[in-house]
Amino acid sequence: MNQNNQTADVAIIGGGxxxxxxxxxxxxxxxxxxxxxxRDSLGAESSSAAAGMLAPQAEAxxxxxxxxxxxxSRDLYPGYAAALLAETGIDIxxxxxxxxxxxxxxxxxxxxxxxxxxxxxAGLPIEKxxxxxxxxxxxxxxxxxxxxxxxxxxxxxxxxxxxxxxxxANERLGVDLETGTTVTSLRIERNRVTGIETSRGxxxxxxxxxxxGAWSSQLGAADKALPDLRIKPVRGQMLCFEPTPPLAxxxxxxxxxxxxxxxxxxxxxxxxxxHAGFEKQVTAAGVYSILSAALEIxxxxxxxxxxxxxxxxxxxxxxxxxxxxPCAEIGGVYYATGHYRNGIxxxxxxxxxxxxAIVDKVxxxxxxxxxxxxxxxxxxx
Ligand SMILES: Cc1cc2nc3c(=O)[nH]c(=O)nc-3n(C[C@H](O)[C@H](O)[C@H](O)COP(=O)(O)OP(=O)(O)OC[C@H]3O[C@@H](n4cnc5c(N)ncnc54)[C@H](O)[C@@H]3O)c2cc1C
Numbered sequence: 001m002n003q004n005n006q007t008a009d010v011a012i013i014g015g016g017x018x019x020x021x022x023x024x025x026x027x028x029x030x031x032x033x034x035x036x037x038x039r040d041s042l043g044a045e046s047s048s049a050a051a052g053m054l055a056p057q058a059e060a061x062x063x064x065x066x067x068x069x070x071x072x073s074r075d076l077y078p079g080y081a082a083a084l085l086a087e088t089g090i091d092i093x094x095x096x097x098x099x100x101x102x103x104x105x106x107x108x109x110x111x112x113x114x115x116x117x118x119x120x121x122a123g124l125p126i127e128k129x130x131x132x133x134x135x136x137x138x139x140x141x142x143x144x145x146x147x148x149x150x151x152x153x154x155x156x157x158x159x160x161x162x163x164x165x166x167x168x169a170n171e172r173l174g175v176d177l178e179t180g181t182t183v184t185s186l187r188i189e190r191n192r193v194t195g196i197e198t199s200r201g202x203x204x205x206x207x208x209x210x211x212x213g214a215w216s217s218q219l220g221a222a223d224k225a226l227p228d229l230r231i232k233p234v235r236g237q238m239l240c241f242e243p244t245p246p247l248a249x250x251x252x253x254x255x256x257x258x259x260x261x262x263x264x265x266x267x268x269x270x271x272x273x274x275h276a277g278f279e280k281q282v283t284a285a286g287v288y289s290i291l292s293a294a295l296e297i298x299x300x301x302x303x304x305x306x307x308x309x310x311x312x313x314x315x316x317x318x319x320x321x322x323x324x325x326p327c328a329e330i331g332g333v334y335y336a337t338g339h340y341r342n343g344i345x346x347x348x349x350x351x352x353x354x355x356x357a358i359v360d361k362v363x364x365x366x367x368x369x370x371x372x373x374x375x376x377x378x379x380x381x
Contacts, residue, residue: 008035008176010358011196011205013183013219015040017047017159017347018336019211020166025351027173029359034175035205037198039182043163046213046343049238049312051260051270052159053251054345057151058099061115063122065369066321070342073349077157080348087172090165092157093263099154099251100134103147104296108255112149125152140247140298156251156260159344183212186221192331193221207332207358214278214315216323216337220380224330228378229323231338233278233313236271237286239294240308243267247298257293266308267301269294282309316340324353324370325363334358335372 009031012019015038023036038044054077056070081094103109119126127150134148135141170177182199186208195204210216214233220226248261260268272286287309294301317323317338327333336354339346357363363371 006201007033007204009033009205010035010207010209011203012036012209012211013196014038014210014212014216014337015042015177015179016045016211016213017043017163017166017343018213018339018350019209020163020170021347021351022209022211022336022354023170023175023177024166024173025355026358027170027175029355031355031359032174035203036170036175036177037181037183037196037203038177038179039199041179042167042177043160046312046314047163048160049236049310050159050344051238051258051268052157052162052344053099053154053258053260054156055099055151055154055251055253056342056345057119057124057126058101058149058154058253059341060119062118065366069349069367069370070345073346074153074155076348076352077155081157084162084165084169088165088168090161090168092162092165094157095155095263097155097250098150098152099253100129100138101149101151101253102134102141102145102297104142104144104254105146109147111255112147116149126150127152138248138250138252140300141252142296142299154251157344158262162344162347183219186219186226186333188221188224188330191329193333205332207334209334209336209354209358211336213337213343214313216315216335218380225377225379226330226333227323227327227335227372227375229335229338229372229375230318231315231323232275234316234340235274235276235280235311236314237274237282237290237311238271238309239269239287239290239306241267241269241301241304242307243301243304247300247304252297254293254297256296257290259294259297267304269301278313280311280313282311286311314340315343318375322346322350322370323372324350324367325372326357328371328373329377
């Protein structure tokens with residue numbers, strides 16, 4: 001860290017998609033000295049492990065504030081992709097093909113019917129497809145399929161390209177991206193943050209954003225309690241195939257797994273939901289369960305090479321909702337974490353909300369359910 005980095009207007013802890021999106025939004029609003037600190041390399045954790053699906057409707061069983069937030073963020077993506085392309089020349093490969101959701105059992109069909117009914121009544125774009133119709137769209141789908149839904153607005157983005165684009169955009173905007181540096185604690189004086197302690201020394205900052213993903217609850221402050229988010233890592237494993245010619249064009253879900261086709265020919269298959277602490281391995285049981293779901297969707301996968309596998313840790317707060325906005329107890333501390341299964345989807349809106357809270361001192365009242373103040377305080381040693 002050079003001498004100039006010893007003070008910042010805003011210091012962001014964590015260089016995943018959320019920290020990078022917040023940094024860019026702050027710089028675009030004219031904040032001059034934005035410093036992002038990442039202990040590893042940018043995007044090294046959950047953000048590069050993700051499947052990149054932007055699928056709020058496919059995953060929702062009812063309308064509530066979280067659902068509205070995810071739809072709002074999805075709908076920001078076309079503008080976000082265009083802006084990043086203009087700023088950096090990097091195409092984040094936002095697809096417009098839509099998402100298919102397949103039913104293979106009577107229970108699956110009941111679930112899909114419920115989802116169809118409430119979304120139709122809510123006036124959301126959704127289509128019912130017969131087995132023949134969905135197989136016309138994707139001929140590699142298992143002939144055992146009974147019915148399907150199509151969510152025309154739910155889609156995907158290439159999340160690793162998104163990370164590259166956000167990094168380039170931040171560099172162009174003059175954001176200081178400091179990798180290989182660990183933040184050890186916040187410094188708080190008279191109920192206001194004054195900076196952060198790092199493995200390379202103290203950095204004074206007027207505001208601090210906690211965007212440290214699954215590690216966010218590990219950050220504390222000497223002699224001062226912080227909101228008790230109880231963020232836990234939830235492991236997700238992924239497999240990657242390289243079928244030639246490509247097997248699918250749409251994101252395809254079932255109740256047991258999903259397939260995500262990439263423009264470069266890769267086909268991702270996910271995932272698991274495991275409480276395994278901070279262990280990031282791919283396991284035999286994980287591979288088995290992902291493969292079973294993938295082969296149920298498309299038995300043709302069986303003959304194609306499995307070329308890669310990985311795992312990541314989704315950051316999940318105690319009540320599974322994201323943690324967004326200022327901390328009432330301690331001036332200058334903001335949270336942007338707990339995005340669990342939806343951090344790629346929620347990155348654009350998170351950037352906007354946190355930058356708005358810091359620069360304009362505005363945080364929408366209806367989003368109070370995401371506030372860190374919903375948790376009690378705890379001292380982290
Ligand atoms: C298998 C899998 C599939 C997924 N699929 C999707 C999907 O399809 N769509 C979707 O929207 N979401 C998906 N997600 C979820 C998504 O990946 C996460 O919600 C999102 O990446 C969280 O971003 P983040 O920046 O908060 O966390 P991270 O990407 O984990 O970044 C946090 C960063 O903080 C750094 N850090 C931690 N502590 C410190 C410290 N003390 N000092 C400095 N740096 C620190 C870490 O090194 C890390 O780089 C998936 C996740 C997984 C695992």
